[in-house]
Structures are given as structure tokens and as C-alpha cells.
Amino acid sequence: MTEHPPETVRAVEHELTALLRRSRAVSSEIARQVHPSLEPNAYGLLLWLRRTDSVRLTDLAAQLGIGKGTLSRQIQALEELGLVRRDPDPDDRRAWRLSLTAAGQRRFDAAREGRLDRFHRTLEDWPTRDVEDFARLLNRFNESYF
Template sequence: MENRVGQEIADALGVLLRRTTRTKLHGRLTEGMGEALDELTYPVLSALARTGPRSAADLASEVGLDRSGVTRRASRLEAAGLVRREPDPADRRASLLVLTEEGERAVGELRERLVRHIARSLDSWPPEEAETFARQLRRFTAEGPFS
């Protein structure tokens, strides 16, 4: 039984972690939020919100891109006023990517959209099952193979 459950979880995680799954979700979440904010730039904006100011090189591993990929996406976000560059106090040759107030508002809207999207997908579940799932998923991410 243990292997079967592990396999079911591994299969489900495979779907969740697939790049196409994430890209599709990011596209839905960013719809109508302006040209600069789309499924390609969403991970950069979201990662900055999670980690705080970072260089493009440091952010690259967080979003699964190389430095030049982060830089291209950050430039689009910067042109839209969602991100700004500041000198890195630890390295004069480098700059940090920082969310602007407008960027922080966009992240807030994106998080609200994500919460509504998840809640709608659970509408058909009995409330106690949805609550149990949320609690167990939180436990799995805290204690499981990701910790």
C-alpha cells in the first residue's frame, strides 16, 4: 500500500510541477493585468515578492531560469513600473531587483486571484474535505520531501 500511495502522490505532483501546468495557471492569473505581466514574467514578480530584493543571478535559481532570462523578464517588468533596479550595497558592480509599490499591488492582486481560483476549484468539495486537504497539504510541504 505504501508504494501505491507514494506513486499516486508522485503522479499528482508531476502534473502540478510540470512547466506547462504552471504556465497555463500563470496565464490565467495574469489575464488583463497589462502587457508586461504574463505567464513569462509572473514567476519573476512572484519570486521577488517571496524573497525580497535580489540580483538577477540570485533570482535565477529561484525561478528556474538563467540570469539572462531573468534579466529579460525583469526589464519588461521594469518598463511597466512593477520592478526597479537599485545598487547592490554588497557589490557595486551588481544591481538588485526590487518591487515597486505598483509591483506590490500587482502581487497582491495576483495572490487574491490565485486564492479565488483555488477556492472555486474546491467549490464542489464538502467543506470538511477541503479543510482537511489544506491542512494535510501544508503538513506535507512542511514535513515531506521538500523540507
């Protein structure tokens, strides 16, 4: 195990804090584009649902690291907004599979384009190799952090 200088670890913490603060602000803005009543933290949930197509609530809760009760309440709110639906799991009649509705997909995709455009503008002057390294290192950090 490598012992990193404390100032280096503090610099990582500082930069991640700044990134997360900005990300929350952008997520609020994008969440409102998906639906005016959407909670800001729901954007990440919609992103996971968009990526997986269909997922069981228990699997999604484990992936996101949140309790089933909390997730169930969030899903219920998304259902009431017409963005998410529950379908019976064909492999387990006691379980449900969650997915975006057609309207949820359309709204999410339209809002996500704005976020991706912002990323493109931010990274447009970066060499491709740097963007690839950044993505790889963020993935490595995320995989090992939790």
C-alpha cells in the first residue's frame, strides 16, 4: 500500500468536492428539464435505469448503495410523474422490474443531450488521450471507493 502525502490527498478531496458541488447544480437544472417536479437526485437514478433498460428494485438499490425503502419512495415519485414503470418480473412473480416509460426515455434523453454538450465543450481542448485517461481514472476511483 502506497502512503500518499497528506497534501495530495487533500487536493483530491478539494477537487472532488468542487466537482460534486457543480454536478449537483447541473443535475438540478437537468432534472427540471426532464420534469419540473423532479428531485435533483433523481437524475442519477434515471441514468441507471436508462443504461440497464430493466432492473429489479433490489439490484438497483444494491448498485446505488441505498436502502430499498428509500429507493422505493423515489421510484414511486417517478411513477407518479409518468417517467418510470414497474412490470412483473417473469423470473420471479414476487418481484418487479423497473424501466423508463417511453415518455421518460424521451425526456431523459433530451435533457441528457444538454449535459453531454456541456461535457463536450469542457473537454474540447483536451487531447483525446487525456479524456480517455480521465474516464479510466474516474472509473477506477469509483470502483474502489465504495
